[in-house]
Amino acid sequence: MITFILKKLGKLAALLAAISILSFILISYSPVDPVRSYIGAEISRISPEQQKNIEQYWGLNQSKPQQFLQWAKALTQGNLGTSLIYREPVSEIIIDRFSASIALMGLAWLFSGVFGFLLGILAGMNEGSLLDRLIKSYCFILASTPSFWLGLLLLMFFASWLGWFPVGLASPAGSLTGEVSFADKINHLFLPVLTLSIVGVAGVALHTREKLIEVLNSEFIRFARAKGESGIKLFWRHGLRNISLPAISLHFASFGELFGGAVLTEQVFSYPGLGQAVVKAGLGGDVPLLLGITLFSVIFIFVGNFIADLLYVVIDPRMQIKPSHD
Amino acid sequence: MEKLKKIPFSETKEMKSLLEVKDFSLSFPQYKKGFRESYIEVIKDFELTIHPGEIVAVVGSSGSGKSLLADSLLGILPENAEIKGKIYFEGVALTAKRQQQIRGKEISLIPQSVMALDPLMKTGQQVQSSIQNKKEKKRIQKEAFQKLGLPKDTHKKYPFELSGGMARRVLIATAMVSEAKLIIADEPTPGLDEQALEETLTHIKQLSENDRGMMFITHDIHAALKIADRIAVFYGGETVEIANNEDFLGKGENLRHPYTKALWRALPENDFKALKGNQPEAGEVFPGCVFEPRCPIATDFCKKNKPKSAMVNNGIVRCFYAES
Ligand SMILES: Nc1ncnc2c1ncn2[C@@H]1O[C@H](COP(=O)(O)OP(=O)(O)OP(=O)(O)O)[C@@H](O)[C@H]1O
Ligand code: SF4
Ligand SMILES: [Mg+2]
Numbered sequence: 001m002i003t004f005i006l007k008k009l010g011k012l013a014a015l016l017a018a019i020s021i022l023s024f025i026l027i028s029y030s031p032v033d034p035v036r037s038y039i040g041a042e043i044s045r046i047s048p049e050q051q052k053n054i055e056q057y058w059g060l061n062q063s064k065p066q067q068f069l070q071w072a073k074a075l076t077q078g079n080l081g082t083s084l085i086y087r088e089p090v091s092e093i094i095i096d097r098f099s100a101s102i103a104l105m106g107l108a109w110l111f112s113g114v115f116g117f118l119l120g121i122l123a124g125m126n127e128g129s130l131l132d133r134l135i136k137s138y139c140f141i142l143a144s145t146p147s148f149w150l151g152l153l154l155l156m157f158f159a160s161w162l163g164w165f166p167v168g169l170a171s172p173a174g175s176l177t178g179e180v181s182f183a184d185k186i187n188h189l190f191l192p193v194l195t196l197s198i199v200g201v202a203g204v205a206l207h208t209r210e211k212l213i214e215v216l217n218s219e220f221i222r223f224a225r226a227k228g229e230s231g232i233k234l235f236w237r238h239g240l241r242n243i244s245l246p247a248i249s250l251h252f253a254s255f256g257e258l259f260g261g262a263v264l265t266e267q268v269f270s271y272p273g274l275g276q277a278v279v280k281a282g283l284g285g286d287v288p289l290l291l292g293i294t295l296f297s298v299i300f301i302f303v304g305n306f307i308a309d310l311l312y313v314v315i316d317p318r319m320q321i322k323p324s325h326d
Numbered sequence: 327m328e329k330l331k332k333i334p335f336s337e338t339k340e341m342k343s344l345l346e347v348k349d350f351s352l353s354f355p356q357y358k359k360g361f362r363e364s365y366i367e368v369i370k371d372f373e374l375t376i377h378p379g380e381i382v383a384v385v386g387s388s389g390s391g392k393s394l395l396a397d398s399l400l401g402i403l404p405e406n407a408e409i410k411g412k413i414y415f416e417g418v419a420l421t422a423k424r425q426q427q428i429r430g431k432e433i434s435l436i437p438q439s440v441m442a443l444d445p446l447m448k449t450g451q452q453v454q455s456s457i458q459n460k461k462e463k464k465r466i467q468k469e470a471f472q473k474l475g476l477p478k479d480t481h482k483k484y485p486f487e488l489s490g491g492m493a494r495r496v497l498i499a500t501a502m503v504s505e506a507k508l509i510i511a512d513e514p515t516p517g518l519d520e521q522a523l524e525e526t527l528t529h530i531k532q533l534s535e536n537d538r539g540m541m542f543i544t545h546d547i548h549a550a551l552k553i554a555d556r557i558a559v560f561y562g563g564e565t566v567e568i569a570n571n572e573d574f575l576g577k578g579e580n581l582r583h584p585y586t587k588a589l590w591r592a593l594p595e596n597d598f599k600a601l602k603g604n605q606p607e608a609g610e611v612f613p614g615c616v617f618e619p620r621c622p623i624a625t626d627f628c629k630k631n632k633p634k635s636a637m638v639n640n641g642i643v644r645c646f647y648a649e650s
Binding site for chain 2: 027218219220223224225226227228229230237238241242245303316318
């Protein structure tokens with residue numbers, strides 16, 4: 001067990017190092033000039049000396065490898081640097097933005113998990129029926145639907161046309177942080193969560209369906225039926241147990257897609273989460289923020305996969321004999 | 327192995343039967359381009375009677391529909407299967423509804439594959455679930471495991487922790503703890519070496535104590551002869567012969583059907599000469615006798631006419647030229 005965890009942590013460290021180098025190289029080839037995008041339209045009013053000063057202040061006059069080493073050195077001391085566009089420590093921005101995103105992602109993750117699982121069971125139980133075919137086609141369509149497109153659709157329908165929900169942001173525009181009520185928050189969260197949940201359902205549902213059909217055709221279900229078990233009791237004792245673990249595990253392993261979906265969805269709804277910040281950082285050439293969020297998302301996805309693996313080791317009796325199964 | 331008390335066929339006729347199957351057939355619709363084109367008849371004209379305390383073997387080669395026969399009796403066939411014929415359990419018609427009520431209780435299955443154990447449930451729990459007496463289930467399960475020579479901690483184990491032989495004994499235990507009057511053992515002795523075979527057969531024979539009846543499904547005539555009182559030979563989905571255990575001796579002179587004789591002679595201790603050719607495929611249709619293509623004594627008459635089952639020498643046979 002300990003070796004299993006240590007092995008995984010080692011992998012994470014290697015992954016983080018590789019990702020940082022890769023992203024840094026990619027960013028250094030980006031055509032965006034951070035100073036230019038920072039100053040914006042005012043650029044003509046600033047003298048070349050002043051521009052030089054800013055570059056020096058940000059350390060942009062050093063060579064690329066030097067810049068990277070400096071950033072990495074600071075990182076090992078727990079310092080992610082300062083965001084160029086927000087002029088705040090990157091770590092603070094991440095914490096702040098992530099706490100907004102986590103509400104969105106967490107709720108969407110929960111809903112898509114529960115509904116995906118239920119849909120999968122419904123389809124699997126009625127394999128080949130009209131219901132099954134409906135659910136299946138629904139999932140296949142969803143699996144190829146970009147979340148921003150669905151988000152726009154929902155936005156048009158519910159917010160613009162019906163006016164039931166606000167068009168964007170996490171709270172009514174102009175209100176102070178302390179004044180935002182719980183109902184307001186829910187109101188603003190509703191559409192983004194709905195978008196992300198609807199898109200997230202497909203994977204779990206299809207997987208659960210496959211697994212359930214496999215289990216229902218298994219020898220042990222035949223035997224359980226021969227022993228006189230049937231209906232709900234049969235499903236509860238032998239079906240559910242055998243399909244829930246893979247489903248939960250798969251759902252944890254889907255943190256990557258969740259994060260990706262959140263980036264696009266937040267953009268559509270101008271929801272001030274991590275996803276929106278990463279887009280701004282990318283467009284604004286904000287290297288420290290971009291790298292910080294990238295690393296954070298790697299850790300986030302890694303945690304999901306780690307929990308998925310851990311679940312098998314801890315819960316599935318078949319795994320306890322040899323814990324590291326990779 | 328000592329032989330069980332023998333019941334000559336003429337006497338059993340007057341006894342109350344436990345299970346009686348008559349003119350039973352099972353088929354699957356075959357679809358071509360979405361239309362129901364034809365049926366594959368997997369089992370046809372099947373007949374068998376089992377009395378309390380009796381072990382009747384059903385011997386047939388792989389894919390001949392033996393497991394489907396077991397499923398038919400339990401009422402757990404795939405939905406598309408269509409069956410015809412009569413099944414009586416303790417003299418009363420065995421309807422789908424009755425099957426649902428009594429399966430696992432009065433009719434118990436020992437499944438063919440060790441995969442029949444739920445991989446995520448401890449073996450003890452799986453066996454206990456088929457015990458009627460809920461208060462005593464722990465004790466009953468423990469006694470059964472002990473009787474079958476399973477180690478003390480087996481009930482705490484998951485199926486993947488058991489050897490194949492142990493898993494098989496756990497499956498036998500489920501039938502042992504049930505209060506079933508009829509046990510259907512579906513090929514419980516596949517590929518065992520001689521010693522393991524003896525052991526398993528002893529365990530299975532223990533099950534037929536207390537006047538329980540047993541249907542012992544196997545493709546191994548050798549294993550069948552060790553414990554069965556009567557042997558029903560299954561060929562091409564039909565019962566071609568039901569013989570008594572003691573008919574199998576010498577060169578097989580007492581056997582009635584050419585196929586049974588061939589099976590007997592193919593045993594290593596006899597001539598060890600296997601019959602040429604293969605079993606007909608499921609769904610192959612014969613206007614005459616199913617065995618005609620391989621029968622050494624077939625005539626033109628056999629090609630065109632179907633032999634009906636007849637009593638010959640205290641057994642049942644489906645051949646025009648069977649003689650006592
Ligand atoms: N659902 C189904 N639809 C169509 N054909 C089927 C179906 N289930 C089984 N069969 C066919 O019925 C035949 C008999 O199968 P069954 O499992 O009963 O044979 P068996 O005698 O038990 O064989 P074995 O000795 O290998 O266990 C097989 O040829 C199989 O292809
Ligand atoms: S009926 Fe004819 S073909 Fe069939 S087993 Fe008898 S002799 Fe052979
Ligand atoms: Mg079988």
